[in-house]
Amino acid sequence: MAGAEVQLDTAGTALWLTDWQIDGLPGWTPRRVLAMVGGVPVGRLDFIVHPDGQALSVWGLEVEPAFRRRNLASAMMDALYAAHPTAWIDHGGRSLDAAHWWDRYAEPAPERNIHNRPPQEWAQYFEAPVVMAQRTRNAYQNRMNALEGHGAAEYRYGERLEAVGAQWASAYRPARAQGPDPAAGELHGGLRLVLPGELQQVMYDEGRDAAERAERLLNHMGHGNLPYAADWHTTSRAAFEDLAHAQVFDPAPAEGITHVAFRVRLAADQEVPRHEARATWVAYRDSPGIEVELTGVAWRAPQTPWVTHAAEFDRPIDAAIAPEYWRDASEQYTARFDEIGELRPGQRPRRAEAAEPFAGRVGDIAAMAAKLQEASHRRAVASLPEPTREVFEGLRGHQPSPAPQSPRLQ
Template structure:
């Protein structure tokens, strides 16, 4: 299902497994199974994935009223199980509609449902006390509506489990955030826009040079007008997924032809890392005052023909900027080069970095020092006798998690 935004057409039912951008203060990755029927949004299943991929937390399952009673909830849940075939799954506490649906659903892997297993097996991923409370809520609703709720599969169904939960809650560990580092990584941000008809035809004409068409696009957008509201992702695919999400969930542009763009950028040489909110696979710049970047590539495609992606690499990169969020906090560096619309000011010309090492003297010096130290270590190793197998095994580093770390509680 990954990359299925390239097949969200008007034929039949399509499932799309994609990122789900939500501001969560945890390291788990938000994901979504999106169901499309006849080109229309029919349902969604929102969930979180632990960084090691071995735990999944279901947050919400929704089917649009016109598409209900077509088994779409079960189809999306089955897809979640298939996408994470070895992970523990927490279904959380259910609402009345949820307990009725669960009573009719056949769990494809009940042995991976944490409500069916003792906390000793999954407590490092989920707070045992919170899970016990969710189970109590589900049991009450089952009783209220006269439902079975697969009680035979549940761990010690109907018993008081407060003591057991308290015993295992200390095993709960917060996952460490491993988001992108803008200081060293290239990042990808998306923009969805409507171009004038003639420009649209030109930039989607594959017979023309890609670099020429990319510069047409950049001139139209403005060198200083890269989107401040974008989520800057570690992959280009994620940037295009953001645009496809907008196409599905946001107000449509009417009958106009739309273009989806993905910018590949790195921070400009000498630019300090601006304040940013870090997530598992993406970041946003906080109240951007105008973030100087080097634009190293641009890709674009039509959502009507997403199987054709046009692209251009810029070498050397083009000088550009992420637009300020508002005019009141525009940085002096940005204001000296761009107007409030992101256009170059009179007398300011597009420029490229002719020297890829300019402004990176400290970084290059640090790398040279590391290489020199590594060379000395290898030279010393060649003068020493090889270690015995016992010495090798005794020297292995065993990773120990910090017991002071605790995972943020699962939001309801």
């Protein structure tokens, strides 16, 4: 399976394991196996993964009608098993079509299917009452449609499923939603742009300085127009993958589109704004206009994702994540930017002041100075001659006699 950095096959069939930015269970990471035929999406397998990577839940499996009976569903499910080789798997409840498909599917690792194992092995990851309800639904589908449905592999409890669910309900441990901390470092968010012809040529001209090209892009789109709808990640790769995923499902042609990933950090005097923290990303869905320092920009064409242009700024440029609605824009934002994100008359782009080389290092410098003084003192003591002791004439009789010396050989 290929990531966003590798060109998706436009001739045959390709599988792509990608992130899937939805609101899933807190702490769990949404993922998707996407089936492509001739560069067109024809099927997808959606699932979520526990933070420790040892459990996943299948949320949906779909293949376009014209591409069914080609083993695409089985190929996607096999890819899921291969991508998470040690995880418990919850396949959930099945519809009529899914029940018929499951009856034909040769499961690669049935010992990791939680329907085939007792709850004490997996109940910390999945709610046992929900799992038992899924099993009841699947059993009904199999019975009504005369399907075996791999029933022989399922674990037999010897008691009613609802009783088992109630017994193990307390073993479930919800995952903690930690996610990136916007105040802790830099984040990356993406935007798809259609640039004027002349600017597009400039952006891909490697003979020009990358920082100059990045600033021309920012001046074109407006310093206050960083994308409020973006999911802000800890890596530019994840930001580009978001854009590639959106591009796949966009019916518009990709010609003339540029994918841009912005690297930002909160401005020094900016309070941490209200945000949604997911397992691997942060979103500012109701942004009032968030002041940030733009520390870098990267861009690429969707047709050639392996060719990436990038610029880093030694002195970050002040910018802003656009407000979702102008009526909710903050006073700080409207004082600098107009409704289309451009600087107001009299406002000029600002750069962060160059950091003092010793700023914030007072404690480290003091500790190092003390260490150097101590080492210098030890060396001074070690270089002093051995002390000599003067003996007064009147005290000589009290001194020990020198040790006898052996005669020298002539």
